[in-house]
Every structure is written in C-alpha cells, then in structure tokens.
Amino acid sequence: MKKIIILLLATILFTACEYDNYDAPSVTFSGQLLYNDKPFLCDGNDARDIFLFFQEGFGKVDWGTKMHTLADGSYQQLLHSGEYKLTLGNVKYPFEINEFPAGTVGYDSIYYDLKKDVRQDFHITPYYEISDLDAKLEGINIVAKFKVKKVSGTSKPAPRIVKARIYLGINYFVNSKS
Known part of the structure; x- marks a missing residue:
C-alpha cells in the first residue's frame, strides 16, 4: 500500500510540472550607452542597475526586472515575449539619458x-x-591629477561635485563594489 501511495504522489508531482511552468524567456533586449556616438564607460557595479522593465497584467504586482549595465556601457536582458515598459530607477544619476x-x-x-x-x-x-x-605612486601615496569640465547641453543644472573617488585593484577592471 505504501508503494502505491508513493508511486501515485510521484506521478502527480511530475505531471503537474508540465502544466504550471512557463516557457523560458526567448527575447533579448540589448544595446549600448553612447556619449558622442562612442561607448560610455560606467561603473559596472551590478548593485547599481540603471534600467527597469515593468510588465502589467497577469494579476501580479511587478517590482520590475532590473537590467544590468556593464562597465563598457553595454546591456543585455533576456525576457519573455510580451508588452513591457522600460524606465530608469528613481535615483539621481551623474548623467542624463x-x-x-x-x-x-x-x-x-x-x-x-x-x-x-x-x-x-x-x-x-x-x-x-x-x-x-595622471596617476602615480609616490612613496606609499597614490597621487592622481585630472581635469574636470562641466558639460553643456543638459536639461538640468549639473549637481555640485562633493567628492571624487579613485578605485584601485589588482584586476583588469575595478568598480565601486569590488
């Protein structure tokens, strides 16, 4: 009797999966952030996603699907086919899109x-x-010098620069997370 119950439960469990699951995402949304028609390099920190996809309907509350932007400004997201709204996270960015x-x-x-x-x-x-x-090592100090120029053509006034950070590491690319 015990074997029959286990076999019956296993049959129900495996046949139910066929009806509950959705097809895998099959549509790719990709692109590049560009500044003066050249790739715009950004932080690349995966905790700082720029884009959010929202999908309405299906009786759900959608908090959005985050789309990660790589350090070279490229992005790619695999999605289910359907209707979406793409927006930005409601934070201040050091640029305008x-x-x-x-x-x-x-x-x-x-x-x-x-x-x-x-x-x-x-x-x-x-x-x-x-x-x-220009960055160099002087004794035990790292000294960096650079010029900062305000860019014209933004719709909002540029925020005041409060601080600048330089990220150092032993890897090819270092961002604010690593």
Missing part, C-alpha cells in the same frame, strides 16, 4: 511590444567630463 527626460518626480517610460530581439542604444549626456588623468 536623452531618451528619458526627467520630470519633477521620476522618469518617463518607453513602451515595447517584445516579439523578437530588440537592439536599442541610449544616448548619454554626462554632467562632467574627466580628462588628462
């Missing part, structure tokens, strides 16, 4: 009906540019 004008509260959304792969580049206007970087 031309396709997302900032309102008084939050950012606008861009609607996508994803049925096939989409490549969408976004154009950045930073508040400041850094140039003429």
Whole structure:
C-alpha cells in the first residue's frame, strides 16, 4: 500500500510540472550607452542597475526586472515575449539619458511590444567630463591629477561635485563594489 501511495504522489508531482511552468524567456533586449556616438564607460557595479522593465497584467504586482549595465556601457536582458515598459530607477544619476527626460518626480517610460530581439542604444549626456588623468605612486601615496569640465547641453543644472573617488585593484577592471 505504501508503494502505491508513493508511486501515485510521484506521478502527480511530475505531471503537474508540465502544466504550471512557463516557457523560458526567448527575447533579448540589448544595446549600448553612447556619449558622442562612442561607448560610455560606467561603473559596472551590478548593485547599481540603471534600467527597469515593468510588465502589467497577469494579476501580479511587478517590482520590475532590473537590467544590468556593464562597465563598457553595454546591456543585455533576456525576457519573455510580451508588452513591457522600460524606465530608469528613481535615483539621481551623474548623467542624463536623452531618451528619458526627467520630470519633477521620476522618469518617463518607453513602451515595447517584445516579439523578437530588440537592439536599442541610449544616448548619454554626462554632467562632467574627466580628462588628462595622471596617476602615480609616490612613496606609499597614490597621487592622481585630472581635469574636470562641466558639460553643456543638459536639461538640468549639473549637481555640485562633493567628492571624487579613485578605485584601485589588482584586476583588469575595478568598480565601486569590488
């Protein structure tokens, strides 16, 4: 009797999976952050995602699917086909994204009906540019010198620079997390 119950439960368990699961995501949304039509290098910290995908309906509350931006400014997200709204996290960024004008509260959304792969580049206007970087080791101190220039053409005034940080490490790329 015990074997029959275990066999019956196993049969129910394995057949139920066929009906509850969704198909795997199959649509890729990818692109590049660009500044003056060149890749815009950014922090690359995976805790600082820029983009959020939202999907309405299906009786759910959607907190958004975060899309990570790599250090070279590229991004790629695998999604289920369907209707999405893409927006930015409601935080202050050191740049403006031309396709997302900032309102008084939050950012606008861009609607996508994803049925096939989409490549969408976004154009950045930073508040400041850094140039003429020179870093060297003097004794036990690391001395860095660089120029900071305010970029014109932003819709909002550039925030005041409070501090600058330099990240050092033994790896090829170091960000604010590592």
